């Protein structure tokens with residue numbers, strides 16, 4: 054990777070990701086989700102049971118909302134043009150602009166794990182697959198955020214459009230409502246969503262409870278990530294260098 | 296030798312053809328200016344030359360490279376100053392420059408040294424630590440120019456470098472551009488200020504409605520549209536019937552009184568001053584001043600394009616900082 058790549062990444066981390074609102078988001082989000090389950094279940098919450106869901110959602114919401122800033126906002130400010138006319142290939146540029154979100158997405162995922170470690174026994178977790186699952190969820194949701202950022206021109210549009218993907222995913226990915234409890238007509242939709250596969254992998258790694266073969270999940274997530282990235286860079290070529 | 300060669304370049308936005316098959320070239324080492332009113336296609340042309348817009352048709356060659364296919368290679372040795380200052384608000388002046396240098400693969404020590412050098416040269420050394428958003432408009436534009444030349448480009452593109460900023464900063468920016476050019480940088484700039492083009496540029500292209508209607512040096516543009524020689528006399532007093540008297544004594548000339556004490560004489564031939572001085576003297580008129588009147592670039596522009604273009608004093612419209 055070129056010097057430009059590392060410096061774009063470092064600049065984003067310094068100016069966006071390490072800012073207090075982002076840091077506190079990473080902490081408040083998992084805490085409030087856990088609290089919500091706590092209240093709903095009347096005090097007897099199975100922390101280990103909801104851990105995969107809280108992790109996956111921390112990543113999903115953390116990454117997709119960040120790209121609205123690092124890309125949509127910079128485009129409004131026109132500083133993004135500076136990057137487009139720099140002697141760096143579009144692929145490297147977009148990787149540089151998304152890697153920060155991926156790194157912080159992974160970090161966000163482990164915040165709830167840290168909290169859980171104080172409350173319950175975490176033995177028996179396959180940490181290697183947990184990490185792979187989190188990484189793949191971070192990559193696909195970041196590139197989903199990129200896809201959204203490329204399709205809109207205002208920051209508020211990016212947020213609205215993201216929710217259009219995010220909220221259905223929360224309910225259809227099988228984390229909170231098991232897939233076999235979903236109405237039959239919604240199930241095909243579930244299998245179209247990348248988070249379904251990421252969540253299943255996480256359930257497998259943490260609670261040995263997955264229902265989709267791991268290799269298939271990895272394959273689907275990698276394909277999703279690559280597809281979204283290629284589609285986005287193609288779109289940038291077409292729309293932003295117009 | 297030309298460093299930029301543009302052939303039949305055009306750009307279409309849907310139904311609108313913003314640039315209509317223009318051709319021109321820029322010689323190495325010169326300051327070339329694109330002069331035209333708002334909406335003429337200046338920014339669209341710069342965007343195509345720098346890789347921010349894809350031409351609909353035509354060819355661009357920059358320093359021997361295909362400026363469309365090999366644009367990423369070309370971008371290594373060109374500098375770009377857009378029409379709006381587009382640096383990062385949250386970063387300081389110094390950080391902005393260092394970041395921009397890194398986009399051109401410069402090493403850390405080299406970046407920082409160059410950033411410091413440019414801040415000093417642009418009179419911004421004292422404000423290098425302030426965030427960009429706290430800069431005045433003039434300072435922002437200067438820093439944006441500094442960012443554009445951070446990697447010491449062979450060619451610098453500037454889109455309306457002095458539009459919308461205070462008169463003093465505008466003057467400093469013009470000096471900076473001249474200075475860069477003296478040190479060997481080829482400059483391509485756009486402007487809608489006629490005096491700016493006249494003062495700054497070696498050669499000018501008039502662009503109107505997506506078409507380049509004339510390209511030449513300022514002197515040649517002035518000379519070629521001048522069909523008549525004109526002399527203006529300033530007299531010490533007014534004399535009734537002077538016009539017809541002059542006309543009678545010098546058949547073949549055109550006489551025009553332009554004020555009580557000023558009269559203009561035009562002729563397709565070269566004008567000899569002596570006979571006129573004798574004429575005035577015989578009529579008891581003292582001549583306080585006699586001068587040759589040249590057309591202004593503004594008149595030339597009007598003549599060629601039929602359009603009255605902004606005067607420099609429009610700078611006020613952007614307001615002082």
Ligand SMILES: Nc1ncnc2c1ncn2[C@@H]1O[C@H](COP(=O)(O)OP(=O)(O)O)[C@@H](O)[C@H]1O
Nearest residue numbers: 308311313331332333334335336337338339340
């Ligand atoms: N992205 C775009 N989409 C549609 N029309 C555009 C776009 N950019 C410029 N134009 C139009 O092209 C014409 C030339 O614009 P521009 O190159 O910005 O002119 P100038 O810089 O000389 O003021 C204008 O009519 C403008 O409205």
Ligand SMILES: [Mg+2]
Nearest residue numbers: 337338339378
């Ligand atoms: Mg313009």
